[in-house]
Amino acid sequence: MAELTETPARQPGVTVGKRVKEGYLRNMRKHWMLYVMILPGILFYIIFKYIPLGGSVIAFQNFQIMKGIWSSPWVGLDNFKFIFTYQDFYHVLRNTALIALYKLVFGFPAPILLALLFNEVRKMLAKRFLQSLFYLPHFLSWVVVGGIVFEVLASGGFVNAVRGWFGFEPILYMQQEQYFRPIVVLSSIWKEVGWGTIIYLAAISGVDPTQYEAAVMDGANKWKQAIYITLPALFPTILILFLLNIGNFLELGFDQVYNLLTPMTYSVGDIIETYVYRSGVLQGQYSVTTAIGLFQSVIGFILLWVFNRLAKKTGEGLW
C-alpha cells in the first residue's frame, strides 16, 4: 500500500528537466528489483559484446600477448596498410564476397518462392506434412550437414551413382575448385529454405482474403494474384529481412564453410572467418586478423547504412 500512496502527483510548477531527473532516481528506488534483475544481462552484454568490440583497437596496435592491450605499441593504420598489400587478403576477400553474393542472389529469394508455392497447397494435412520435412534440416548442425554433403557427393555417393546409371564417370565434387561455391550455396539453401518460409507464410496469411476475391472478380488468375497481391503484401517483410541480411553480408557462417572446406578447395573457399581462425587464433597473428575482421564489420555497416537509406525512399527502413 505504501507504494501506491507514494505515486507522485504531477506538480504543475516543476520544470521538465528536473522532473525527469527526479523521475530516474525515484524510479530506481521504487523499482530497484527490475534493476537488479537486468544486472546479469547487462554484465553479459558488456563483457562479451562491448569489451570485445572495444578490444578491436588491437587492429591499430602491434598486439603482443605478453604485453596485453594496455602496453602493446600503437602502429596507427599499419595493419590496414599491410592487409591491402597482402595477396592472401584479396584472395580471401574475393572468396567471401563472391560466396556472399551468390548466397544473396540465389539463397535470399528461395524461401520467398517456396512460401508462394506452399501458399497454393490447399490441403492442410499435406501442407503441414511437407512443411515439417522442410524445417528439419534447420535443426541439424553444420557438422552433420557437412557429413551428409560429403557422403552424397562422394565418388560412390548418390549423385555419382545416378551419373553412373547414365554411363558417366564419377566426379570428385568436394575436391574440385569449380564446384565448391555452388555446393556452399546449394547446401545452405537446402538447410535453411524451409525455415525461412515461416515468416513469409505468416505475412501471407495476414493478407485480407477479400483482396483475392475482388481480384478473381476482375478476372485475375493465380499468377496475377501472386504478382499483384501476394508479392506486394510481402514486400515490407522482404525489405526488413533483406536489410538484416545485408548487414551481415560478409559473415557467411564459420560452421558451414569450415565443415565443407578441404585443403584442396582453400583457393576458392577460404573465407574471412576461416582465414581469421587459422592465422589469427591458431598462428597468433592477432592484430592483422583483427584488422581484417574490423574491415568486414565496417563493410557490413556501410552496406546496411546505404541500403537502409534506399529502403526508406521506397518505404520503411530499419531505423
Added chain:
Amino acid sequence: MKQTFGEKCFQVANYVFLTAAALTMILPLLHLLAVSLSSPVAADSKEVFLWPVGFTMASWKHILQSTGLWQSFGVTVFITVAGTALSMLFSVLTAFPLSRKEFLIRKQVMLGIVITMIFNAPMIPFFLTVRELGMMNSIWALIIPGVIGTFNMVILRTFFMNLPKELDDTARIDGCHDFRILFQIYMPLSKPVLATVSLFYAVGYWNTFQRAVLFVRDPDLWPLQMKLRAYLTSPEELAQVNMFLDDYDFNTTTLKAATILFASVPIILVYPYLQKYFVKGSLLGSLKE
C-alpha cells in the same frame, strides 16, 4: 470454384515439386541409416539405398562401445541441460524489465543491445576476451560467452509486452513485488513461448561447434559435434579396433554413417513433438513495438 486446365496443371506440378524437394530433406538421413546398418561390402559397393543390405548392427555396437563418443556425448548433454537452464534464466531476467514501462531506462538498454546486433565484435578480440577470463579449455566457455541469444531474448520480451497490463496492476495491489510478478504470474502464463525459446537454445547448445573450435583444445572436453568432425576428417581413428579380434562387420563408411546419425538422433527424436511450438514461437519474435 472451378479450376481452369492451366490451374490444374500448376497444382499437380506444384505438389510434385514440393514433394520431391521435401524428400531430399529426409532421404539422406534414411540413406545414412541404411548404410549404417549394412555390411561393409554392400555399403562400399553402393548397393544400399534406403534399405540395409546384409543387415548388421556391428557399426552401431562399435561406436557405442569402443569409441570415445560417450565422453563427448556427456559433455554435450551437460552443456545442453545446464546451458539451456542458464540461458533461460538470464534471458527471462533481461527480457522482463525490458518489457515494462516502469523500467525507465529500457529504451537506452534496448538500444545498447541492438547496437551489438549491428556491430559484431571481430572473432579475435572475442577470443582474447574469453581467454583473459580464464575460460580456455573449460566447459563453461561453451556456455557463458553466448548465454543470452539476443534474438531469443527479444522473443521473450515481445511476449511479455503483449500480456495484459491489468495482470500486474492487480498483482501489485495484492502486494506482489517484481520478482513474484515475473515468476508466479508471467512465467506460468508464458509456457508456450518458454518452451519454444528453450528448444531454440537447446538445439543451439546441442549443435555447438564454433565455440568449441575456438576455446576447447582438450579432446576430453570436446562436445559431440567436435568429436564428430574429428571422426569425419580422419575416420581411421574411428575404426581403430582391438587387433586381437578378427573379421569386423563394419568399415569407415558404415561407421561414419552411424556417427553422423548418433549426433543427430536426439534432435530427430524430439523434432516431431516440438514442431508445432516452434513455428508459433518464432512468429512471436517478429519485432514489433
